[in-house]
Amino acid sequence: MKKLAFLFSIFLMSYGINHSQINLDSCLVAYYPLDSIPIDYSIYGIQGTINGATLDTGRNGFANTAFHFNGVNQTIDCDTNQRGITNKVTASAWIRKTTVNTNVEVILLKYHGGNGSIQQGFQLVLHPGGHPRISGKMGQSSLYGYYMFIADEINVADGAWHHVLGTIDQNEWSLWVDGYHAGTFTGISPNPSLVNTQPLVIGFLNETQEFYFNGTIDEVRIYNRVLNSAEIALLSDQSFIDSTYLVQPDTQLIALPQGWSIFSTFIEPDFPNMDSIMADIVNSVIIVKDGNGLTYWPQWGLNAIGSLDFLNGYQIKMMVPHTLQIIGTQVQPELYTIPLPQGWSIIGYLRESPLSVATVFSSISSSVHIVKNGSGQVYWPTYGLNLIGNMQPGQGYQIKMNVAQNLVYPAN
Numbered sequence: 001m002k003k004l005a006f007l008f009s010i011f012l013m014s015y016g017i018n019h020s021q022i023n024l025d026s027c028l029v030a031y032y033p034l035d036s037i038p039i040d041y042s043i044y045g046i047q048g049t050i051n052g053a054t055l056d057t058g059r060n061g062f063a064n065t066a067f068h069f070n071g072v073n074q075t076i077d078c079d080t081n082q083r084g085i086t087n088k089v090t091a092s093a094w095i096r097k098t099t100v101n102t103n104v105e106v107i108l109l110k111y112h113g114g115n116g117s118i119q120q121g122f123q124l125v126l127h128p129g130g131h132p133r134i135s136g137k138m139g140q141s142s143l144y145g146y147y148m149f150i151a152d153e154i155n156v157a158d159g160a161w162h163h164v165l166g167t168i169d170q171n172e173w174s175l176w177v178d179g180y181h182a183g184t185f186t187g188i189s190p191n192p193s194l195v196n197t198q199p200l201v202i203g204f205l206n207e208t209q210e211f212y213f214n215g216t217i218d219e220v221r222i223y224n225r226v227l228n229s230a231e232i233a234l235l236s237d238q239s240f241i242d243s244t245y246l247v248q249p250d251t252q253l254i255a256l257p258q259g260w261s262i263f264s265t266f267i268e269p270d271f272p273n274m275d276s277i278m279a280d281i282v283n284s285v286i287i288v289k290d291g292n293g294l295t296y297w298p299q300w301g302l303n304a305i306g307s308l309d310f311l312n313g314y315q316i317k318m319m320v321p322h323t324l325q326i327i328g329t330q331v332q333p334e335l336y337t338i339p340l341p342q343g344w345s346i347i348g349y350l351r352e353s354p355l356s357v358a359t360v361f362s363s364i365s366s367s368v369h370i371v372k373n374g375s376g377q378v379y380w381p382t383y384g385l386n387l388i389g390n391m392q393p394g395q396g397y398q399i400k401m402n403v404a405q406n407l408v409y410p411a412n
Contacts, residue, residue, distance in 0.1 A: 022234050024242060029083035030200060030222035034058070035065045036270055038076050038202075042222075048078040053203065056216045059094045059161045060241065064270070066094075069203040071105070071214025076202040083200075083224060085110070087138070087192045090223040091124045092165040092235055093202075097157040097215035100130045104211045106204050107164060108220055111136055112196035113207065121196045124166045125211070130157030132182070134166030134175045138192040149175045151182035161218075163236040167226045168194065179236035181229075250330040254394040256281075258321050262374035262396035264313040264348030269328040272307040281324060286317040291346035291398075311338050313346040313396020315374075333409035340364075340405045346398050350409045354390035360409065369400040 031041045036055065038048030050067075052074035058065030067076065093107050104125055111121030113136075122136040127150045135148030154177050156162040165176040171187040198206065202220060205211040221235070234240055252267045269277060274296045278285050288296040290312060294304040308314070310331060333350035340347070357379045361368050371379040373395060377387040391397065 022231055024221075024231060024234065027084075027223045027225040028221065029085065029224045030078065030220065032076075032078070032202070032220040033065070034067050034218055034220065038067075038078070040078070042083075044081060044083055046079045046081055048076045048202070051075045051077060058216075058218045059096070059238065066096075066216050066218035067202075068216045069213040071212045073212065075204045075206075075212070077206075078200040078202065080197055080199045082195055083222065085194050085222070085224045087170045087194060088168060088225050089122055089194060090165065090167045090221075090225065090227045091122060091134075092163070092219070092221040092223075092227075093124065094161055094163050094218040095126075095156065095213075095215060096159070096161045096218075097126070097130065098159045099214065100155070100157040101126055101214065102128055104128065104205075105213045105215075106201070106211045107213060107217060108200070108202045108222075109136075109205065110194075110196065110198060110200040111205070111207070112198045113137055120193055121198060122166070122168055122194055123205075124164060126156070126213075130155040132156060132162075132164045132175060132177050134168070134173050134185075136168075136173075136194070138168075138171065138187060138189040138194060147173050147185055147187045149173050149183050149185040151175055151177055154182060157215075161238065163238075165227075165232055165235065169226045176232050176236070179233050250328060252326045252330075252394065254324040254326065256316060256318050256322050256324055258318050260315060260317050260374065262313050262315050262346065262398065263324065263394060264350075264396035265308070265310050265326045266331055266333065266348075266350045266352055266393060267326045267328045268310055268331050269308055269326055272309075272328075274303050274305050274308055277308050277324075277326065281322045284319050284322045286319055288317075289315040291344070309348075310350070311336060311348055313348045313398075315346065315396075332411065334411040336408070338407040338409075340367075340399060340401050340407055342401050342404045344398060344400050346396055347407065348396055349391050349393060351391075352393055352412050354392050355410065356386075357388045357391050358386055360391055361407070364405045364407065367401055367403050367405045369402050371400075372398040 028042045032038050040046045053067040053069050055064040056066045056068035107124045109123035111123050113119050119137045125133050127133040133150045167174045170192040174184040175182045203213040254263050282298050290305050296303050296305045365381040379386050379388045
């Protein structure tokens, strides 16, 4: 099949068709690259809800760029919006399965097939034996039956990545696997329609809570039109990456001196576990402590802190100076409230630029006993003492409150 897809690509190039002439944005009504979180990059922008599915290595070999489903109870729900789908649709996904399924397993669907007057919708699934299938209903009742085309000769449950795509053009239901046209089924509904009130879901049949997918799913796309053969060939190309939707992560570099200091970040990390945060510099880290006295002590394999919370600051002791790189999404400081309990705590600094410590605490200064930075410099409002000057990005601050308050930083 991959050989056929490759030969088809050569055919396209021989006729002067190239990637730049193909518009994969036209009528794209759901696009879930499934990179870290199920963000929809279509015009609808409907973020999916993860129900237990876990991050996995994606089709291009990068970690945490796809989702794994356990075949028991893990799914992603993408809302009931019809997304302009009436009687035409293209449903596309990359999948990887290491075991042959003995029951139906759902890749994705938006389908209502239960009792009632409307039994309509589409399913992209694996038939028992690892055979891809496009199926569903287009009638106003069970009169017009259940439509499906099964690629009986194709088994994709072999541990490799495969591209599975189904198209519905009114009564014509077609299936493509790895760029190869497996076949078409023609139905008889006089008024074909795919409209229903059920959600678009990934990984199971929501109506009956069954047919859970066991494997990894990547790059889910839905169009409310039928893609042509050139577009399908491009989507099925293992090397194709749609750079239009690549999101570059935000990064903060934090200088950590030898000995003790206090650090914080204005980044919400993609991988917040302290083991991941410190991975690149772990051989230089002696110990990290949070405001509650919990520690990360890599020499002894101890991580009582768990995950980094960007609202907090952390004391750290380094064997040698190093630069800590934190990757993720930069936060908007004005959107977050930092609770300041009575007594001591360690807070983070969420702004990307310096700001006077007196300005930061101006509205609650009467409740502040003292603020200290990692160098021991203090802001002591009762005595009008400010040796800190400006609070700095990357630094954390110990603070002692006379009474509990909340802190919100000004916007960048």
